[in-house]
Amino acid sequence: MKLRVTDREGHDHEIDAIEGWRVMEIIRDHAMQTPALAIKAECGAALACGTCHVYVDADWVDRLVPPTAEETERMEEDVFALEDNSRLSCQILMTEELDGLHVTLAPGSEP
Template sequence: MPKIVFNSPDGSQHVVEARNGSSIMEAGTRAGVPGIVAECGGALACATCHVYVADPFRDAVGEVGDFEDEMLDDAEAERTAASRLSCQIPMTDELDGVEVTVAPEQ
């Protein structure tokens, strides 16, 4: 199973295995990674699973969707070019080792 490296706002790092097809958010919340709130469970309704994707994986995670784009604009933490809602990134073998930093406010 591909792995995800989460850097949490509290400074801790968590390496979590994910099923192919499940989202980065799902893998993180089920493992209890601190900082990911993900209140809507991946319905793209809350913008509380905001992460910054590390450079080497920026392209591999794909494009920001239209609705996600609007939600990200108004997310609590600053939006950068690395910003994504982690519920919108399904895991694949190509993303094995992907590193994300959980946004400090959700």
């Protein structure tokens, strides 16, 4: 299972993903070998920071479980450069259906 991540410099990375893991956790895990993928994710998925902000590729937006009211509220309060395809990557769980998901690290997610 793969996850495609575009870093903040515009470079694409195809990384191995694990079913059931949060997209944020997968990106953070790979950042140890690939510093360009470093993501702040300050609250560790507690939905309290917004620093795991990503943009979801247009082809994938409708294939994700929609954001909860809590995720939407957090993005509205804590995320700048908010776009229609913004999501908090700690709230996206990898499933077989998301094999190949493409996200881009958003401004404000840098450590």
